[in-house]
Each structure stands twice: as C-alpha cells, then as structure tokens.
Amino acid sequence: xxxxxxxxxxxxxxxxxxxxxxxxxxxxxxxxxxxxxxxxxxxxxxxxxxxxxxxxxxxxxxxxxxxxxxxxxxxxxxxxxxxxxxxxxxxxxxxxxxxxxxxxxxxxxxxxxxxxxxxxxxxxxxxxxxxxxxxxxxxxxxxxxxxxxxxxxxxxxxxxxxxxxxxxxxxxxxxxxxxxxxxxxxxxxxxxxxxxxxxxxxxxxxxxxxxxxxxxxxxxxxxxxxxxxxxxxxxxxxxxxxxxxxxxxxxxxxxxxxxxxxxxxxxxxxxxxxxxxxxxxxxxxxxxxxxxxxxxxxxxxxxxxx
Amino acid sequence: xxxxxxxxxxxxxxxxxxxxxxxxxxxxxxxxxxxxxxxxxxxxxxxxxxxxxxxxxxxxxxxxxxxxxxxxxxxxxxxxxxxxxxxxxxxxxxxxxxxxxxxxxxxxxxxxxxxxxxxxxxxxxxxxxxxxxxxxxxxxxxxxxxxxxxxxxxxxxxxxxxxxxxxxxxxxxxxxxxxxxxxxxxxxxxxxxxxxxxxxxxxxxxxxxxxxxxxxxxxxxxxxxxxxxxxxxxxxxxxxxxxxxxxxxxxxxxxxxxxxxxxxxxxxxxxxxxxxxxxxxxxxxxxxxxxxxxxxxxxxxxxxxxxxxxxxxxxxxxxxxxxxxxxxxxxxxxxxxxxxxxxx
Numbered sequence: 273x274x275x276x277x278x279x280x281x282x283x284x285x286x287x288x289x290x291x292x293x294x295x296x297x298x299x300x301x302x303x304x305x306x307x308x309x310x311x312x313x314x315x316x317x318x319x320x321x322x323x324x325x326x327x328x329x330x331x332x333x334x335x336x337x338x339x340x341x342x343x344x345x346x347x348x349x350x351x352x353x354x355x356x357x358x359x360x361x362x363x364x365x366x367x368x369x370x371x372x373x374x375x376x377x378x379x380x381x382x383x384x385x386x387x388x389x390x391x392x393x394x395x396x397x398x399x400x401x402x403x404x405x406x407x408x409x410x411x412x413x414x415x416x417x418x419x420x421x422x423x424x425x426x427x428x429x430x431x432x433x434x435x436x437x438x439x440x441x442x443x444x445x446x447x448x449x450x451x452x453x454x455x456x457x458x459x460x461x462x463x464x465x466x467x468x469x470x471x472x473x474x475x476x477x478x479x480x481x482x483x484x485x486x487x488x489x490x491x492x493x494x495x496x497x498x499x500x501x502x503x504x505x506x507x508x509x510x511x512x513x514x515x516x517x518x519x520x521x522x523x524x525x526x527x528x529x530x531x532x533x534x535x536x537x538x539x540x541x542x543x544x545x546x547x548x549x550x551x552x553x554x555x556x557x558x559x560x561x562x563x564x565x566x567x568x569x570x571x572x573x574x575x576x577x578x
Numbered sequence: 579x580x581x582x583x584x585x586x587x588x589x590x591x592x593x594x595x596x597x598x599x600x601x602x603x604x605x606x607x608x609x610x611x612x613x614x615x616x617x618x619x620x621x622x623x624x625x626x627x628x629x630x631x632x633x634x635x636x637x638x639x640x641x642x643x644x645x646x647x648x649x650x651x652x653x654x655x656x657x658x659x660x661x662x663x664x665x666x667x668x669x670x671x672x673x674x675x676x677x678x679x680x681x682x683x684x685x686x687x688x689x690x691x692x693x694x695x696x697x698x699x700x701x702x703x704x705x706x707x708x709x710x711x712x713x714x715x716x717x718x719x720x721x722x723x724x725x726x727x728x729x730x731x732x733x734x735x736x737x738x739x740x741x742x743x744x745x746x747x748x749x750x751x752x753x754x755x756x757x758x759x760x761x762x763x764x765x766x767x768x769x770x771x772x773x774x775x776x777x778x779x780x781x782x783x784x785x786x787x788x789x790x791x792x793x794x795x796x797x798x799x800x801x802x803x804x805x806x807x808x809x810x811x812x813x814x815x816x817x818x819x820x821x822x823x824x825x826x827x828x829x830x831x832x833x834x835x836x837x838x839x840x841x842x843x844x845x846x847x848x849x850x851x852x853x854x855x856x857x858x859x860x861x862x863x864x865x866x867x868x869x870x871x872x873x874x875x876x877x878x879x880x881x882x883x884x885x886x887x888x889x890x891x892x893x894x895x896x897x898x899x900x901x902x903x904x905x906x907x908x909x910x911x912x913x914x915x916x917x918x919x920x921x922x
C-alpha cells in the first residue's frame with residue numbers, strides 16, 4: 273500500500289501545507305474501522321472454539337482449519353484423510369467466476385472498443401445504455417434472468433417457434449445458468465475500465481504499426497493489447513472477485529444445489545450449523561487466496577516495468 | 579448563536595411532541611417476513627398509543643444468530659418456531675410471565691397449552707401453526723401422492739422436476755419419517771442410511787429453494803414441491819393445479835410462537851401486544867393473511883371461507899404430523915456433515 277519513502281518524500285515535502293495529517297485522518301479512520309478491525313476480528317474468531325448453535329468460546333483452537341483440510345468421516349472419529357469437500361467448493365466457485373470473467377472479457381473488450389471509437393456524443397450515449405440496466409437492483413435482474421431462461425420462458429419459446437430447437441433447451445438450475453447470471457451481473461465492470469483504457473489509447477500507434485507492415489493480428493497483440501492491458505486486468509479483477517463470493521446467481525439460477533464459497537460461509541452463520549469459527553476460517557482462506565493472486569500479479573507488473 | 583439556541587429549542591420541542599404522540603411508549607418486534615398484516619400493527623398502535631417498529635428474519639437460525647450477536651435487549655418480542663422456543667429457553671433468552679399479566683391466556687386452545695417446548699405457556703403464546711409436506715401438480719401426475727416416496731424415491735416422470743425446501747431440519751425430519759427412523763437418532767447405521775437416502779435422492783431434485791417454493795409450483799418449473807401448508811394454499815389461489823399431500827409416513831407440523839424476550843426494553847407493551855394477539859378476531863386476521871391456523875379459541879366466526887375450508891389447513895385424522903426436534907450437539911454435527919455432503 274505504501275510506496276517507498278525515498279521516491280515520494282520530495283513530492284510530499286513540496287506539497288506539505290501543514291494540514292496533511294488532519295486531512296488524511298478520515299481515510300485512516302475509515303480504513304481502520306471498516307477494513308482492519310473486521311479482518312482482525314475474523315482472524316481471531318477463526319482460532320476460537322465454536323459454541324453449539326452459534327457464538328464462540330474464548331479458547332484457542334485449530335478445529336476450524338482442521339475441519340477445512342481434514343476429513344474425519346460422518347461421525348468425526350475416523351482417521352483423518354485429506355478433505356476434498358471444501359476444496360471442491362472453492363474450486364467450483366473459482367471455475368464459475370473464471371468462466372464468467374472469460375466471457376465478460378470476450379464480449380466486453382469489443383464492446384468497450386466499439387464505444388471508445390464512437391465520436392463525440394455517440395460514445396456517451398452508448399455508455400449510458402450500458403449502465404441503464406444496472407440502475408435496477410441485482411436481485412430483480414437475477415430473477416428476471418430466471419424468467420427469461422426457464423424451460424417454458426420466452427427464450428425457449430422463441431427458439432422453438434422459429435424451429436431452431438424442438439425440445440426446450442434446459443438451462444435453469446445448471447452451471448451454465450450460474451455463469452450466465454454472473455456474466456450478466458458483472459459485464460459493465462469489464463466494459464468500463466477497458467473503455468477508459470481504450471479511450472486513452474493513441475490510434476496513431478496502430479497506423480504506425482501498419483506502416484511498418486504489421487499484420488492486423490500483430491498490431492492487436494503487440495501494440496493494442498499491451499497498451500490497454502491495465503484496463504483489461506482491472507476489469508478481470510473487478511469481475512472475478514465479486515463473482516467468487518456471489519450467492520444470488522447460484523441460489524436463484526443454479527437452484528442452490530451446490531454450495532459456492534459465499535453460500536458455504538453464509539450457512540455457518542445463518543444455517544443450522546452455526547459454526548462461527550469455521551465460517552471465519554473459510555473467509556480467511558478465501559481472503560488469503562485473493563491476496564496471494566493480487567500480490568503475485570503486482571510483483572509480475574513491477575518486474576515488467578523495470 | 580441566538581438562532582442556534584432557538585433551533586435547538588424547537589428541535590427539542592419537536593422531540594417531546596413526538597414522544598407525547600406515543601404516550602404508551604414503544605414496542606419492538608422481531609418477526610418473520612410477510613407474516614403479519616400491517617393493518618393489525620396499526621390497530622394495536624392506535625389502541626394502545628404505542629410506536630411499533632418491526633424487523634424481519636427469514637429463518638429460525640438467522641434469528642437466533644442475530645440475537646446471539648448482540649441484538650438481545652433491543653427487541654421485546656420475537657416469533658420463533660416450536661423447537662427454537664426450546665433452544666432459546668435453554669440459552670436463557672426468554673423471560674416468563676404469569677397468567678395474571680396476560681388476561682387472554684385462557685383463550686389459548688387447550689391442546690396448545692402443555693406443549694413440549696413450553697409447558698404451561700410461561701414465556702410464549704401460540705401465533706400460527708401449520709405443516710410442512712409437499713404439493714404435486716395434478717396435470718403432471720395423476721397417481722396417489724400421499725407418500726414421501728414422491729420426494730425421496732420419485733416415479734420416473736417426476737424425476738428432475740422436484741424442488742425441496744432449503745431447510746436442513748425439515749428435510750432431514752421428512753427423510754427420517756420416510757425411513758421410519760426416529761428424528762435425531764444416535765444410531766450410526768440409521769444415520770448412515772439417512773445420509774445414503776438424501777444422496778440417492780438428490781439427482782432427482784431440480785433445486786433447493788425456500789422463498790421460491792411457491793413460485794416454482796405456480797410457474798410449472800417444478801411438478802413436485804416440498805412446501806409449507808399456507809404457501810401451498812397461496813400457490814393454489816394463484817392458479818397452480820396442485821394438491822397438498824399428507825403422506826402416510828408422516829409429515830412435519832410446526833407452530834410459531836410469540837415469545838417474551840429477556841431484557842425486553844418495553845416489557846409492559848410486549849405483554850399488551852401478546853394479549854392483543856390472543857383476541858380471537860386478531861388471531862383470525864393473521865390467519866386470513868397468512869393462510870395457516872391460529873392456536874386461539876373462537877376464531878371461526880372471523881375466518882374467511884377460503885382459509886377456513888382450505889384443504890391444506892384441514893389435515894385428515896391420520897396420519898398425524900410431528901414437530902421437528904432440536905437435536906443434541908453430537909447428532910446435530912452429524913446432520914451438518916450430511917447436509918454439507920449433500921450440497922458439496
């Protein structure tokens with residue numbers, strides 16, 4: 273978070289007007305209060321002993337992490353083997369989020385390109401059109417999606433009436449429905465950052481590449497993509513991370529048949545299980561995974577720039 | 579400065595005015611979603627000059643978690659289901675009252691006074707009761723539906739067209755009845771059989787959904803839907819050609835109860851409210867709204883015909899329904915493992 277002091281000290285000295293600390297205090301308080309304190313509490317709870325039907329006993333315990341990684345059978349007294357249940361739940365969520373991100377990129381990039389290359393007011397109108405559906409609550413949009421894709425819904429009726437298919441195409445309550453829901457929910461988070469990057473792109477570079485006999489593919493991969501990469505990466509992160517914790521689409525479109533990370537954690541606090549330390553531990557593991565990926569990416573970026 | 583003082587004074591005056599408007603004080607309710615008509619709350623508010631506020635929850639467990647996480651002491655009354663009353667009493671979350679404090683105590687139906695979860699009704703009163711079973715679309719299936727096999731071992735034409743409630747307690751209770759084993763059994767072979775049964779049945783289920791239970795039956799997405807009795811009656815009213823089953827192996831009966839919470843900030847008003855709900859016409863107003871059944875004497879003249887004659891609310895003499903039991907920690911942990919295995 274903090275940049276190296278040597279780099280920034282001069283800039284800070286020049287701009288320092290004596291009000292720096294009081295002015296920055298609100299953001300420190302917000303970060304401290306809404307980020308550090310909750311995460312610290314979560315970390316602490318994950319190492320406490322669970323109380324039956326919710327709550328914790330203030331005794332140190334590794335039981336939550338043990339439960340995550342070791343399977344001791346239905347009655348909890350078999351010799352421990354590796355627990356695949358939670359790993360597979362995490363993997364399912366990562367896969368669903370990954371597929372949704374991939375399709376967001378596939379559709380989002382050309383869309384963003386199209387909008388950024390419109391002139392004047394036209395691009396503003398297109399951007400406006402992209403954001404309009406997102407003024408509607410996510411729950412409502414997800415339920416509408418459910419109405420659209422159900423077996424006797426408009427999509428199937430349309431396809432059948434035009435003779436494309438004869439039997440309803442069964443999407444609802446499948447993984448495809450979940451991916452579709454995630455894709456639809458988070459598409460603008462992909463379009464907007466890429467749009468911002470493409471808008472700043474200097475199109476003279478493409479012409480220069482063409483003048484130097486670069487094919488269209490080479491221009492795309494060697495000139496355009498590196499230039500708009502920050503926008504693509506930001507879009508991918510903005511789509512992937514919320515998809516990972518999503519529970520509306522899996523519950524409403526996927527039929528809640530399988531836990532996703534979000535519903536697994538929710539169950540520990542709201543369900544019969546009432547296992548708060550385990551819910552906290554699962555959240556910590558998820559948080560660590562996300563942070564590791566982001567750190568690796570940041571390192572990779574730093575190396576690339578050097 | 580003068581202006582500021584003036585402003586403060588008028589603000590204070592306004593504050594007192596608001597207080598004066600509700601001389602009877604406040605009442606804070608923690609209730610299920612969509613379970614009490616607003617007019618009834620308004621009526622209570624007007625009759626007793628009390629400011630009523632209400633928060634809602636969507637499962638017994640969510641309510642317990644919220645009270646445990648520090649909300650106890652901010653609500654006066656809550657509406658837990660039968661087994662949850664027992665759990666809350668065990669956790670020391672309930673206050674008790676005497677019959678003298680609740681003049682309408684004698685309106686409670688005799689069969690609902692000495693209930694296992696609150697003998698003699700010392701900290702709870704009946705709110706509504708109903709059952710949990712399943713409904714079947716009669717266009718899609720014509721045969722006999724009064725067996726739990728419809729859910730746990732369905733005929734071929736209904737496989738993949740079943741919605742079950744996303745509710746561990748009720749689902750495992752029905753599964754236990756289907757197997758003929760006691761609820762919360764500690765017998766390992768029986769628990770294994772329970773695990774195997776739900777594992778084998780899952781591929782036949784299209785979805786798990788509680789708040790969508792009614793809609794999937796109305797829309798025709800599901801041909802069989804595990805559902806609460808009142809929800810089924812509402813689905814029928816909305817045009818679904820469904821029949822509610824009273825399976826021969828048994829079904830779940832539940833009762834929601836208004837409890838007096840410990841450290842209630844407005845204990846007096848809580849008792850007034852409970853007394854108010856024990857008036858036959860008020861209990862009937864809730865029944866007419868929610869389509870379940872009240873546990874209060876003398877509601878019949880106030881009931882609407884559709885609710886009074888609904889097949890969902892008039893179970894046959896046999897089989898009889900059973901309450902869901904609160905399992906011991908040991909068994910509950912196995913149940914949790916079975917549930918996680920089912921949804922992994």
